[in-house]
Amino acid sequence: xxxxxNLKICLTPDNFSNYHISDHTLVVVVDLLRATTVISTAFHxxxxxxxxxxxxxxxxxxxxKENHIVAxxxxxxxxxxxxxxxxxxxxxxxxxxxxxxxxxTTNGTHAINIARKYKVITASFINIDAVLDFLISSSKDVLxxxxxxxxxxxxEDSLFAGCLANRLLLSTYFETNCDSVLASSRLYxxxxxxxxxxxxxxxxxxxxxxxxxxxxxxxxxxxTIKSSIIPTLxxxxxxxA
Amino acid sequence: xxxxxNLKICLTPDNFSNYHISDHTLVVVVDLLRATTVISTAFHxxxxxxxxxxxxxxxxxxxxKENHIVAxxxxxxxxxxxxxxxxxxxxxxxxxxxxxxxxxTTNGTHAINIARKYKVITASFINIDAVLDFLISSSKDVLxxxxxxxxxxxxEDSLFAGCLANRLLLSTYFETNCDSVLASSRLYxxxxxxxxxxxxxxxxxxxxxxxxxxxxxxxxxxxTIKSSIIPTLxxxxxxxA
Numbered sequence: 407x408x409x410x411x412n413l414k415i416c417l418t419p420d421n422f423s424n425y426h427i428s429d430h431t432l433v434v435v436v437d438l439l440r441a442t443t444v445i446s447t448a449f450h451x452x453x454x455x456x457x458x459x460x461x462x463x464x465x466x467x468x469x470x471k472e473n474h475i476v477a478x479x480x481x482x483x484x485x486x487x488x489x490x491x492x493x494x495x496x497x498x499x500x501x502x503x504x505x506x507x508x509x510x511t512t513n514g515t516h517a518i519n520i521a522r523k524y525k526v527i528t529a530s531f532i533n534i535d536a537v538l539d540f541l542i543s544s545s546k547d548v549l550x551x552x553x554x555x556x557x558x559x560x561x562e563d564s565l566f567a568g569c570l571a572n573r574l575l576l577s578t579y580f581e582t583n584c585d586s587v588l589a590s591s592r593l594y595x596x597x598x599x600x601x602x603x604x605x606x607x608x609x610x611x612x613x614x615x616x617x618x619x620x621x622x623x624x625x626x627x628x629x630t631i632k633s634s635i636i637p638t639l640x641x642x643x644x645x646x647a
Numbered sequence: 648x649x650x651x652x653n654l655k656i657c658l659t660p661d662n663f664s665n666y667h668i669s670d671h672t673l674v675v676v677v678d679l680l681r682a683t684t685v686i687s688t689a690f691h692x693x694x695x696x697x698x699x700x701x702x703x704x705x706x707x708x709x710x711x712k713e714n715h716i717v718a719x720x721x722x723x724x725x726x727x728x729x730x731x732x733x734x735x736x737x738x739x740x741x742x743x744x745x746x747x748x749x750x751x752t753t754n755g756t757h758a759i760n761i762a763r764k765y766k767v768i769t770a771s772f773i774n775i776d777a778v779l780d781f782l783i784s785s786s787k788d789v790l791x792x793x794x795x796x797x798x799x800x801x802x803e804d805s806l807f808a809g810c811l812a813n814r815l816l817l818s819t820y821f822e823t824n825c826d827s828v829l830a831s832s833r834l835y836x837x838x839x840x841x842x843x844x845x846x847x848x849x850x851x852x853x854x855x856x857x858x859x860x861x862x863x864x865x866x867x868x869x870x871t872i873k874s875s876i877i878p879t880l881x882x883x884x885x886x887x888a
């Protein structure tokens with residue numbers, strides 16, 4: 407019988423260094439509302455590679471570079487002067503096909519950066535089935551890293567992490583001794599019949615609501631597209647795998 | 648009408664610095680299994696003051712000092728050479744009356760230390776009613792700080808935090824925009840009819856189980872004593888208030 411792999415969830419990037427994980431652990435970054443959903447969407451609509459950068463200034467260095475789209479979001483708003491923001495709907499067009507996307511967001515790109523010494527992939531409800539198959543077939547330990555909001559726990563990332571963790575444990579190839587897995591997976595069970603309502607009091611839904619982005623939230627929770635692409639960090643870039 | 652005060656939960660000490668709280672916020676430290684339960688128990692049985700220290704060496708400095716009991720726990724075990732460990736039952740004796748307790752534990756004393764520039768009190772199920780009344784009458788913002796386990800989320804502290812948060816919100820004197828409050832309070836609702844079973848898969852219950860400390864766990868979750876003492880940090884010491 408195959409040895410079970412270990413599964414953990416880290417609820418915010420600031421706790422990441424307290425997880426003693428091995429060098430061959432796979433880190434699955436999630437920033438459900440909206441960075442990792444945007445990443446899945448952009449790949450689905452034909453983006454070639456994605457360069458996640460932490461600072462807005464770093465993103466600006468790509469202005470005018472051929473075949474590059476530059477996107478920036480801070481505090482849930484697209485930044486002025488940039489081609490795109492952090493709404494998945496902006497990426498549903500043929501214009502992005504074959505281009506590279508430079509992306510900086512409040513939390514998601516920070517989480518990717520913190521984990522970059524490990525093998526990093528990104529997940530959303532768009533590619534969750536493919537991510538599940540990939541993790542099961544990899545036979546490696548898994549840490550799901552929630553991006554949170556400015557260093558603080560958020561509900562939506564933990565619900566997604568709970569959903570993925572739950573399915574990994576059901577596969578019988580994983581085991582866990584991690585309280586974040588228990589908590590996230592129990593919260594997911596409470597929420598799964600209507601995640602949109604379950605999140606109605608959450609801080610980020612209120613934030614997006616006040617910004618009139620309910621449509622984005624609905625798409626991130628129940629996307630109308632599916633993708634088998636596993637965005638995988640190779641060097642500085644997320645590539646299709 | 649009285650202005651509502653803000654309520655937040657910080658799930659691990661490492662996230663504490665990301666909470667932008669005002670100087671007059673009350674910080675409620677919880678390390679349910681077992682440090683803050685031990686603190687409540689020791690005060691209930693007559694300890695005069697408690698000196699929480701971070702390092703074992705610092706605790707050793709108090710060896711032989713008149714009227715001082717020195718207690719140390721690491722990784723759920725009492726340390727050799729010390730008078731007491733981290734089991735509440737050790738403190739149920741007349742011998743501690745009027746003495747000072749020097750205490751160092753894996754997580755709880757660390758959390759107290761991190762928050763010491765604010766007004767800090769400690770809470771457990773032993774003094775939860777008194778803490779609730781105190782927080783309501785204080786008319787201040789509240790942050791409940793979970794001690795976690797070595798920088799990582801734990802389930803039991805968040806259940807306690809959820810219980811306290813839930814009661815504070817029911818009082819109508821508090822409001823929240825914090826996802827940790829939502830999550831903890833929903834987890835508490837799931838667990839409240841049988842917290843002991845709910846925690847059966849949690850990492851720390853497994854740890855204590857393997858150390859034969861189920862009795863301690865039951866006491867911490869459903870204590871047989873009640874206390875109206877609010878352990879309050881004044882300088883280096885927790886005093887009765």
